[in-house]
Amino acid sequence: MMWSRKKLKKQGKQALRKNWWRIIGISLMLAFIAGGMRISYRIDDAAVRLTGGEIGIPTNAQILNDWYLSIERSSDTESGQILAFLGEHYTPKKGVLAGVYNHMTKERSAFFGFLNAMNDFLFKDKIAEGFVILIGVILLILFLIFVSNVLSVGQCRFLLENRTYRQVKMGRLAFVWRARRWKNVMFIMLKKSVFLFLWDMTIIGGIIKRYSYRMIPFILAENPDIPHREAFLLSRQMMNGNKMRAFILDLSFLGWHILNIFTMDILRHAFITPYTETTSAELYVALREEAFEKGLDGVRFLDDERLYEESDLEEYPVESHRLYNPQVKKWIRIEYERTYSLRSLILIFFTFSFVGWLWEVSLHLFGDGVFVNRGFFHGPWLPIYGTGGILVVVLLKRFVHKPLVTFLMAVVVCGAVEYLSAWLLWEIKGMYWWNYTGYFLNLHGRICAEGLIVFGLGGCAFIYIAAPFFDEIYRRIPQKIARIICVVLLLLFAVDIVYSLIHPNSGAGITDYHVHAGEVLSLLCL
Template sequence: MWKIRDLKKKARGTFKRNYVGIVITCFIAAVVMGSFINPLKEVRTIKDTYFDQLNGTVLFAENHNSDMSNTEVVDNFLGKSGEESERAQHWTRGVLSVFAKNTEGAGNFVYGVLNSINQIVFNDRVSAGVTIAIGSLIYLLIAILFTKVLLIGLYRYLLEIRVYTGTRISRILFPWSVKKALHIAWVMFVRSVYSLLWCLTIVGGFIKIYSYKLVPMIIAENPELSAKEAIKLSEDMMKGYKWRAFLIDLSFIGWDILNILTLQILGVFFLEPYKRMTTVELYMTLREKAKERDIENADRLCDKLLESEVTSGIYPINEYFITVPKGKKWILEDYERDYGLSSLILIFFTFAMIGWLWEVLLFLFTRGEFINRGTSHGPWLPIYGVGGTVVLIVLKKFRNKPWLTFLLSMVLCGVIEYFTSLILEKVQGMRWWDYSGYFMNFQGRICLEGLAVFALGGCAAVYLVAPSLDHLFCKIPMKIKKIICVVLVVLFVVDMAYSAFVPNIGEGITDNDVARIEIKKSDVLIASDFLLI
């Protein structure tokens, strides 16, 4: 018969060998799962969703008899005052400012987003009760489809790292990597329903907590098992061991008290990871016993790679008994290609013209008038061309990592936009754009909202637009392509030289909210400055 102290000793050994990785993954899981589950506690009873406790207003009806807007009713429902902080009062422009102000007002991300959509799309006409109901449903779906699935990913990581000390933290995404996330979500949902129903009995809930204790580890090992099979297997494996599992939990009571005294700090850096690893060791011990007893479906626990000796390597994914289906290739163009000089020149002008067309049409639809945007007079906005081509050239070795390309595109475009604005103000004495009032802006020269759009545009340029354009440009005879490039470059240089002395200014171009700075006449033209504009 195995002893509790031996089982916990094995857990401590694994924890000691892989302390940093285990603490980080357990912390990530705790934060993510807690962030989505805890807000459910803020949602009051169904009765309260029909009547606002503050003024008796029926929330599912329009608030005709109340001075509060639907958004303010939601904020009060969540126990928030809805008052803006001094910081939020400066967020007056942009879509992200609306989201940020509502999130801070509600003190809740999901309800902040719902309030923002209500204001932007529906002009705050959606009643507060509908917003609250939708928010509650979203939290329920997140809990079912994500948080419980992430728990399986955590246990998969812990199962692997007890043997393979080189296991990467990314293995916490195991359910999604094997394309079994929806099935796992269903299994965990069924387990939760069973547990809830047993809790309606006097002692059944307490017993079944331990009967179903091994389901997450079982599914982490073999995600192809059905909910019925996993639950039945857990019950059979725990038969005769539920009391000992209870004693294991009881053995941590001293640590639990100490955790309270340390304001939960001990739990983050030691206790919770220690408990998780002990549960994993309990599973592996009972897994071995189940095979010895030849219980039903014990042969389905067939990942023999988890039984290996401790090694410094990583889990050999290619030897996993489940074949992972290949994902669909969404990008058909060869985005890792090299671009010739002529193609880069044409791509630069294409991006610059697309940027000009985008801003002109934006003002045409919002103001109903044609406004030639930019510092120059030609049909191009060079900052778009520079941003697109720089992303193509500088980030070439990161193209196989889209998420990194996105982040680096944001940084590069931010640097280009910031210094372009700075140079223009120093040389020409005025600003062509100003982000003051936008959420997370810096000196009014750049803002998070704009950088996010530029980063998305950079990714679109790298993976879709530039490869397609290059494919098209390669069909143009080289002689004709060179002529086109020369003509465009000459026109561009002439325009930049003329615009240096006679910049494009006026209403809709330089009429920013900041105080005007008188145009300074510059005797010297720094051509390199204006090639970036």
């Protein structure tokens, strides 16, 4: 039976309506983990031009074009002339590779420039930066292998159950770990990533193979025990003759993506991504049915019929699953209607603060190639994240059954925290630790619409996912040990507050922001 785009998209919308807010929350969380959502704290073109500056950073295409023209116009095409031209037209400022490039263009010799750069890197206090970057890359790769890839399979499990059952718990994201099959899933998803990386080195192989391997996460979501060879073979067989049709299916969402341009990317997170994900689940179900009709050998591994049978049950009967283990059934419970103890709130505060610090540090580490200890404090925490998270969890508890109201209130709470923090830091120390001047709908450069939207979505993620998740973990810590941990953390934080008030954390990448546009105009009017 041939599937049609219209039918799949209609079924995808129906599935989305069942658990819209949970699907959005899962999509946002996975996007955050994958690094898809970034908030840049750099001043954009508008702000720089307003202060009289110029943007002189060319694109890669412009660099290549200038390089080609330099060769074409010059009779001397030696490497020294080319490197000199590049050095005049493009000078990156940050990162290890920027240092190598600048040495090469300055020396007008790739060989001697590289040696000079390596000399700086190895013998002039540059090696620590390289180690930090290397360790960061290794940790990121390990996180993607052991967490991100496995979570994506859990997301597919959630989407498949959501088609049939009215209630699907967020805990389905941990399906692979609950079933104790994470090793096999991790290996298959790693193999898929490596294969795609290698195929990306060809002209169009990466695009084709992405469609060939597209069903692998859904196959694993149905049967995480399937051997790796059979998983790849079955996915290729299911997509055989369907790759172009699936490509056209993806292309049919183009209109939504064009419309998203006019919504400051809100539509993508609030509708387009969840819609495409539920439609992808419908595609898998349609191809699964075709596989059974064709009698493909690998269909013997697709044995979870309860995912597709009509049922009056509210949620999937986990007790009937062949991998059900009563010892791990309640390994984690993500129920957002709960009362938090003071110990949990303290630990969650420091957890959110540390995650926020880790996130901002990683943006600079992988974006600029340099380690920057972000924030006013010296310790590994950004209290603005912890404060906003705790306030949202405590103050908005009464609105949890109204997700839209929760989102709007989270925008107000988090916006107030960010604005007051920026104002207070300026009044106390006369410095900016962030600046949104030039951003769309910004208020004195301290908050902006873009950031508030992300904070609102993040606040919902705190209430519905993150806070219950960590609370469940922290409840398992013996009370005496939990008290000791809280006291130690609070003491360290108090010491950091006192020291930072005297010697605030500042410097390149931390407080080197221009003054607000409004203050610039005021100065010009004097």
